[in-house]
Each structure stands twice: as C-alpha cells, then as structure tokens.
Amino acid sequence: MITDPRHAGRRTNAIRQGSRTADVVFHALALLVCLATLYPFYFVVIMSISSPMEAAAMNVFWYPKGFYLGSYELIVGDAKMWRAYGNTIVYVACGTALNCLMAVLGAYPLTVRSLAGRKWVVRYLLVPMYFGGGLIPAYLLVNKLGLYDTMGAIIIPGAVGIWNIILVRTYFATIPESLKESAFVDGASHWQLLFKIMIPVSKPIMAVIAIYTIVGIWNGWFDALVYLPNEKLHPLQMYLYRVVVQQTVDLKTLSMEDARDAAANMLSNIQLKYSIIVFTTLPVLFTYPFFQKYFVKGALLGSLKE
Template sequence: MAALVKRNPNTIKQGSVVVDVVLYALALALCLITLYPFYFVIIMSISNPTEVAAMNVFWYPKGFFLDSYKLIVSDTKMWWAYSNTLIYVSAGTILNCLTAVLGAYPLTVRNLMGRKWVVSYLLIPMYFGGGLIPSYLLVNKLGLYDTMFAVIIPGMVSIWNIILVRTFFANIPDGLKESAFIDGASHLQLLFRVIIPISKPILAVIAIYSVVGIWNSWFDALVYLPNEKLHPLQMYLYRVVVQQSVDLKMLSMEDAKNAVANMLSNIQLKYAIIVFTTLPVIFTYPFFQKYFIKGALLGSLKE
C-alpha cells in the first residue's frame, strides 16, 4: 500500500471559501474606488447648483438640474470643437495604424540590411525628444502653424506603436509568409492581404490607444492653434475650467445676484462638460474589447 503523504495543516485548501470571499471583496473595493470618481462627476452635473457649489453632494444627487446640459447642447462653439476633435481623432487614428504597420513590417524581414541598427536607433527618439522650442520652430518653418496639420502630422508616427506591432508581426509563423511567397505574392501583397487581416487584435490596441490619446489631447492645440475655430473639444473644456470669476465688488446689487447665479451655474457646468466630453471615448472601448486584451498580450511578448 502506498504511503500516505502528510498534508501541511497550514496550507490553504484549493477552492477555499474564505479566500474567494476575500478576493471578491478586494475586487469589489477596487471597482468602487475606480468607478466612484465617474459617478461623483455625474451626480454633480445633475444636482442643484447651490448644493454643488457648497460641495454637499457625495453619494446621491441633491435636486435635479439639467440646464447645464441644455446650455452645452445649445453652444455652437462646443459643437465646432466637437467636429474638430472628430477630424483629429479619425485622421490621427488611421495614420497611426498605417505608419505603425508600414514601419513595423520591414523590421521583421530577416534579410533586411541594418535591421538591428534601425531598431536600436528607434529607441533613441522614443526616450529622448528635441523639446518644445525646436518642435515649435519646425512646425512654424513647415507652414503648419495655425492649421489642423500642426496637430495631426506631428503625432502620426509613434515609435512605441511600431515596436508593439513589430513584436506582433514577429510571432506570425514563417510558414504562412513562405506560402504566400511561393504563390507569387510580393511584400505589399503579403502585408495587406495576409498579415493585416490576421492582425486585428494589435490594430485594435493601436486604435484605442490613439483614440484615447488624441481625444484627451489639448496641449498641442494650446501651442500651435491660436485660432479658436480649430481648437479640439479638450481645449474647449480647458477654456471653461480655467475661466476667471467676476469681481462682485464692482457690480450693483442686481448684477451681483446674477453674477453669483452664473458662478454657481459655471461650477456645475464644468462637471457637465466633463461628462459630455468623456462619455464618447468610454463608449468606444466595447467595440474593441474582444481584440484589446489579446492584442496587448501578443504585442508585448515574443516567443
């Protein structure tokens, strides 16, 4: 009869109920900590402006006030900024995916001369940049200043995306590529007809990175776009959030009352604009969810 293995009394049994409860409790706490800021902004945006200004809203809305959203919807400057952002996001995402693919594929060709040197060279500008002043001078000399291209073109190439896509392409079986070459395919045909169709996961990762990054970008517009008609949505949000208050001492009693009401409304308006500008990019993620985790994993590991 086989000898019985003595069990360690201090070991935790597999499938322990206590461990499961603790893990679920920790996961629930992390979810609440992550989601509460979003929930807080939403309830602040629909609560009574007086309660919002007094910071009395924490767990549930106090009152119900939607005039801030009505004001946002009726603001033509906001819709103009919204349309600009859609242009920046669409163009930037397409160009980021295209440049990442075209830059990554040659770096996976084994007989390419100097391939390792090129990869090493790409790491240098990835960590070290020329700075704001040289970038400003370059954009100005190229005639891109105060045009949409000043925001689109400088951000169309990401070395991080190129390296991520290169790693994904390197994991594609060589037999698939050799079969395409045997059938008479060129490198371009191999790339666009074979490799790209099976690279949806990594392209989804690049797309969602680009969408979120461009959607939240405002600094480039602040530096390169003095024309407000070219400003993106986040720049519009920036102008609203940092606007100055009114000096009540220089106003009459009636004007002071109106100014106070406007100030209270402006405080709540900031939360409403944050919700209005954030929800579209949040709703983007479900469309890429089935590719995102797989692409991020495969693009970051090499067999």
C-alpha cells in the same frame, strides 16, 4: 519516505485551487479598487444633474440632490462646443488612421529577416522613444513646416509612434513564417502580403493601437494650447480647459443687481463644468466596448518579446 499518490493529488489540487480566505481578500481588494476608480466619475455625474445650489455648496456625495438638466441644455445649445466637437472628431479620425498606417509600415520591414541592419534599426528606434528634443525644438519644427495654426499641427507630429511600431512588430513576429512563405510561393509581393494577409490577421494589435490613439488624441489639449491660437481650430479638451480653468468673474466691479445675476451664473457655471466633463467623456467610454473583443488579446500578444 513513500507518500500515498492520492494524498499527493489532493495537495496538488489544494494548491491549484488556492485558499478561500485568500480569494475573499483578493475579491474585496479588487472591489475596492473598482469603487475607487469609478466613484470620481460617478461623483461628476451626480453633481451634473443635482440642483445648482447643492452642487455649489458641495453637498452631493452619494446620490443627486434635486434634479436639474439646465447645464446640459446650455451645452447642447453652445455652437462653440459643437465646433470643438467636430474638430476633435476630425483629429481623432485622421490621427488614428495615420497612426495605424505608420505603425504597420514601420513594423513590417523590421520583421523581414533578410533586411540588412534590421537589429540596428530597432535599437535606433529605442533612442527617440525615451529621449526627445523638448518643446522648443518641436515648436520650431512645426513652425518651419508651415503647420502652425493648422489642423496638421495636431495630426502630423504624432503620426509616428515608436512604441506602436514595436508593438506591431512583435505581433507580426508571432505570425508563422510558413504563412508568409506560402504567399510568396503563390506570387505575392511584400505589399500584397502586408495588406492582404498580415493586417487582416492582426486585428487584435490594431485594436490596441487604435484605442490608445483615440484616447490620447481625444484627451489631448496641450498641443492645441501651443500650436493653435485660432479658437476655431481648438479641440474639445481645449474648450473644456477654457471653461474649467480660465473662466472667472469679478463681482466687485458689478452693481448689486448684476452681482446677483453673476452669482447665479457662477452657481450655474460650477455645475456646468461637471456637465461638460460628462459630455466630453462619454464618447470615449462608448468607444471601448467595440474594441474590447480584440483589445486584451492584442495587448498581451503585442507585449511578448520575439
């Protein structure tokens, strides 16, 4: 059967362009997913600036009722919160730098084709990526290394990420061999090739590693709960955990006047929890746009198989 080429071209274009109805459905689904993702944070924001009475009664759903910034004033004036903020910044800065460095140093040798046993090393790395010793061996190791109740207990155990090494190795494999050979012809060593050529052209994957590490360390609190009994070393999320989960008041042991004051404080504390959540989340939200330029490209290229 002979078909008109013009009609075939029209059918091809129709398939490529898709159905308008399908486009509307997919856009509507994407919009619903966005709303379902953004609404919880929006709810926390409007709860944090609403009247404490309305927030405690859970009468706030779509827009703030009343206007109250007293919770933010309490947060700004809390010295313990700022100390936890400073600790978290130290953990994030040191942990991110160390994690990126270890990922690069671990990935580069695995791209050298002349390395003996290279494939066996890659297979070996897959084992600890999926299987771990558990909490008790990790606690004993941290204790034996003298890291218990020190900042190193948060920074050092997570310095080497197997998944990050595999991502960087896969990205390094996409760099043309001719570029590496040209560097060796010009007399470059492996260290010069790594730090002067490989890393500068690998900004996308480094951005991926950085943002993953920043978010992971910023949101981490369990390691501090296990390894840091000293509250002066606690990160911001551990401070948030103590405020949101552990804070309680027993009204039955108080006098009437004290009970009224405690009840008022409880109303303020309910809203304070939402304010702290907003205050601790904003830095991570503001960090992502700086990495967005390289993030998508690095995530796609780093996930491709060699």
